[in-house]
Amino acid sequence: MKKILITGGAGFIGSHVVRLFVTKYPNLQVVNLDKLTYAGNLMNLIDIENRENYRFVKGDIVDASFINELFEIEQFDAVIHLAAESHVDRSIENPLDFVMTNIIGTVNLLNAAKKIWSPSLGKEIAGKRFYHVSTDEVYGSLGETGMFTEETKYDPHSPYSASKAGSDHFVRAYGDTYGLPVVISNCSNNYGPFHFPEKLIPLCINNIKNSKPLPIYGKGENVRDWLFVEDHARAIDVIFHTAKNGTTYNIGGHNEWKNIDVIRLLCTIMDRKLNKATGTSEKLITFVKDRAGHDLRYAIDSTKLQNELGWKPSLQFEEGLEKTVDWYLANEEWLERVTSGAYQDYYNKQYTQ
Numbered sequence: 001m002k003k004i005l006i007t008g009g010a011g012f013i014g015s016h017v018v019r020l021f022v023t024k025y026p027n028l029q030v031v032n033l034d035k036l037t038y039a040g041n042l043m044n045l046i047d048i049e050n051r052e053n054y055r056f057v058k059g060d061i062v063d064a065s066f067i068n069e070l071f072e073i074e075q076f077d078a079v080i081h082l083a084a085e086s087h088v089d090r091s092i093e094n095p096l097d098f099v100m101t102n103i104i105g106t107v108n109l110l111n112a113a114k115k116i117w118s119p120s121l122g123k124e125i126a127g128k129r130f131y132h133v134s135t136d137e138v139y140g141s142l143g144e145t146g147m148f149t150e151e152t153k154y155d156p157h158s159p160y161s162a163s164k165a166g167s168d169h170f171v172r173a174y175g176d177t178y179g180l181p182v183v184i185s186n187c188s189n190n191y192g193p194f195h196f197p198e199k200l201i202p203l204c205i206n207n208i209k210n211s212k213p214l215p216i217y218g219k220g221e222n223v224r225d226w227l228f229v230e231d232h233a234r235a236i237d238v239i240f241h242t243a244k245n246g247t248t249y250n251i252g253g254h255n256e257w258k259n260i261d262v263i264r265l266l267c268t269i270m271d272r273k274l275n276k277a278t279g280t281s282e283k284l285i286t287f288v289k290d291r292a293g294h295d296l297r298y299a300i301d302s303t304k305l306q307n308e309l310g311w312k313p314s315l316q317f318e319e320g321l322e323k324t325v326d327w328y329l330a331n332e333e334w335l336e337r338v339t340s341g342a343y344q345d346y347y348n349k350q351y352t353q
């Protein structure tokens with residue numbers, strides 16, 4: 001039985017990836033390593049936590065000796081690395097946290113993988129894989145036209161995107177220098193269930209529910225390319241299983257929206273779901289000071305992934321957003337607990353590194 005390490009599996013995207021791998025591949029042993037920061041929550045995985053091929057380990061990827069020992073004991077065959085500090089606004093407040101987890105943490109994992117796989121490096125690396133999950137933000141900002149391809153030059157603007165760009169460079173460097181079997185994907189903005197309510201869409205769902213202002217940075221003209229999170233998890237599955245070592249794939253929804261239009265659509269859906277008069281939620285829209293270094297537009301060209309590996313997004317945005325709203329309205333307890341931190345504290349006490 002092969003053993004795979006998924007880092008950051010208690011977070012938003014990681015929990016969807018863990019769920020997909022645990023349920024789709026019963027013969028794969030999945031170890032979820034997560035520090036359970038404010039963004040990580042084992043409540044996200046309650047439905048699969050008792051599966052025989054699933055195990056949770058609490059730990060910090062910044063702790064090199066812990067990571068080396070874990071790899072030594074577990075002898076993982078593969079890694080899908082999602083653990084990260086992921087919120088741009090927090091990176092503007094505390095850049096060093098992002099350097100530590102996103103760069104140092106990634107290098108710790110690369111070193112540990114290199115150490116246990118080194119006897120076969122250059123000879124037999126079949127079956128081994130270090131898959132690094134990255135973001136389209138490394139490419140910087142687009143003007144009115146154009147799309148990010150895998151050949152677009154890196155041009156990060158926020159401490160978050162700079163730290164992710166740094167981690168991508170280290171992953172490629174370990175592939176080139178040591179022959180580590182690496183793969184990278186760069187994805188656009190995800191949305192869907194279990195999204196922490198500091199990010200635009202879940203923040204606004206939560207605020208509409210509580211009749212609080214919806215803070216729109218600047219004029220709301222910035223454009224993001226939204227992808228339903230389960231489509232990202234499916235793309236990771238396809239890339240993990242079929243991509244060649246050393247390759248990179250862009251993942252995106254071909255689904256560009258101005259922030260203000262996303263929020264107007266969300267308001268319409270919420271008014272309908274909450275039986276409020278049309279236009280009620282839109283009154284909550286409040287234009288606030290712009291984010292520093294705010295990238296104007298992201299748009300992903302995922303032609304390579306679609307043509308070479310046959311993946312494509314499954315959901316239209318309107319349908320995905322409605323599904324997302326339904327999930328948040330049906331999971332009020334989740335929302336309350338992640339915003340209060342109560343459940344996280346409970347699990348933090350249960351598991352020690």
Ligand code: NAD
Pocket residue numbers: 007008009010011012013014033034035036037038039040041059060061062081082083084085086087101105133134135136164186187188189190191196
């Ligand atoms: P998230 O913030 O929801 O989850 C991150 C997870 O990593 C949490 O469970 C957290 O506890 C864990 N973690 C953080 N620091 C850790 C550490 N030092 N050691 C161990 N675990 C730690 O993030 P997300 O939105 O699910 O993003 C997951 C990955 O996907 C990230 O690498 C991010 O850069 C990338 N990504 C995200 C998006 C998006 O739209 N959210 C898009 C493209 C790429």
Ligand code: DAU
Pocket residue numbers: 086087088089134135136137187188189190198199200201203215216217218222223224259291298
């Ligand atoms: O593009 C992929 C990236 O998408 C991921 O790598 C990041 O981890 C993820 O957080 C996301 O980054 P963004 O900065 O695009 O996501 P966020 O939800 O923070 O913001 C989306 C847009 O909405 C962005 O233009 C900023 C704006 N915004 C955000 C917040 C939180 C607002 O106008 N108001 C807000 O309160």
